[in-house]
Amino acid sequence: MTDGRDRELEGRHALVTGASRGIGRVIASHLADHGARVSVHGRDLEALAAVCREIEGAGGTCRAVAGDMTERDQIADLVRRAEDGLGGIDVLVANAGGSPTKPQPVEEMRDEDFVAAVELNLIATYRLVVAVLPGMKERGRGSIVTMSSAAARRPTAYSPIAYAAAKAGVELFTKGVALQAGPHGIRANCVAPETIITERTDEQIPKEMQEQLVGQHPVRRLGTPIDVAEAVLYLVGDRSAWVSGVVLDIAGGAVITQ
Numbered sequence: 001m002t003d004g005r006d007r008e009l010e011g012r013h014a015l016v017t018g019a020s021r022g023i024g025r026v027i028a029s030h031l032a033d034h035g036a037r038v039s040v041h042g043r044d045l046e047a048l049a050a051v052c053r054e055i056e057g058a059g060g061t062c063r064a065v066a067g068d069m070t071e072r073d074q075i076a077d078l079v080r081r082a083e084d085g086l087g088g089i090d091v092l093v094a095n096a097g098g099s100p101t102k103p104q105p106v107e108e109m110r111d112e113d114f115v116a117a118v119e120l121n122l123i124a125t126y127r128l129v130v131a132v133l134p135g136m137k138e139r140g141r142g143s144i145v146t147m148s149s150a151a152a153r154r155p156t157a158y159s160p161i162a163y164a165a166a167k168a169g170v171e172l173f174t175k176g177v178a179l180q181a182g183p184h185g186i187r188a189n190c191v192a193p194e195t196i197i198t199e200r201t202d203e204q205i206p207k208e209m210q211e212q213l214v215g216q217h218p219v220r221r222l223g224t225p226i227d228v229a230e231a232v233l234y235l236v237g238d239r240s241a242w243v244s245g246v247v248l249d250i251a252g253g254a255v256i257t258q
């Protein structure tokens with residue numbers, strides 16, 4: 001690319017959680033390709049080392065910061081280690097998350113499974129934002145992107161209720177952060193992907209079901225991690241300088257049909 005967007009994140013430090021694989025890995029590489037120094041987070045140290053090797057091999061700067069997103073102290077600690085390694089965080093992509101359980105009737109769920117979904121997706125996002133905000137406020141700038149899901153938009157037979165409810169919470173939480181932090185030069189936005197084919201989803205969703213799902217998307221294909229990464233790049237960079245508090249559906253038009 002030679003349109004002046006190549007290095008649009010030059011000089012910025014981006015922390016991407018859940019970057020050891022899947023969507024987060026591609027987001028981290030994409031932000032690095034556009035000039036950001038990236039801290040990549042996950043639990044799998046080997047996978048994180050491989051992500052850093054790939055980014056550094058392409059000329060980027062990368063540090064791995066491991067930590068469990070369901071442990072409050074580990075979240076604060078990983079933010080500290082990221083800042084010690086690559087400086088103040090300018091960009092936070094709170095991507096780590098997922099559903100700890102499969103869809104099931106709500107009255108059959110174990111209480112702890114519901115709580116686990118809320119903890120991994122909503123409470124961890126809250127704790128992460130709380131850990132990065134003081135530094136961003138001090139520097140008077142920052143851009144935060146949180147990760148929702150099309151599941152938060154409407155119930156479906158195959159989206160776990162606790163996960164969907166937690167992601168809906170992430171959307172409203174992000175809008176609240178945008179309202180409070182905007183006067184400090186900080187923007188907060190959220191992306192809400194529909195089915196994105198990653199190593200995990202490709203394995204979990206049988207091929208015939210993937211073909212059926214294509215038919216539910218007006219743009220006749222399923223999503224890819226780079227579809228999400230492009231949206232995140234737009235939202236964290238200066239081209240979206242006056243965009244804050246939005247939830248951007250990355251869904252091939254699927255949510256408008258429901």
Ligand SMILES: NC(=O)c1ccc[n+]([C@@H]2O[C@H](COP(=O)([O-])OP(=O)(O)OC[C@H]3O[C@@H](n4cnc5c(N)ncnc54)[C@H](OP(=O)(O)O)[C@@H]3O)[C@@H](O)[C@H]2O)c1
Binds near residue numbers: 022024
């Ligand atoms: N794929 C989709 O179709 C889709 C659609 C809508 C929304 N999303 C959302 O997009 C985000 C990424 O999804 P994905 O499909 O790329 O997931 P994935 O391939 O399963 O990767 C999940 C990432 O999150 C990390 N993670 C999970 N639980 C963690 C924990 N307790 N502590 C620390 N890290 C943890 C994993 O780290 P380790 O593996 O290193 O532990 C991994 O890096 C999630 O928030 C998901 O809800 C995905």
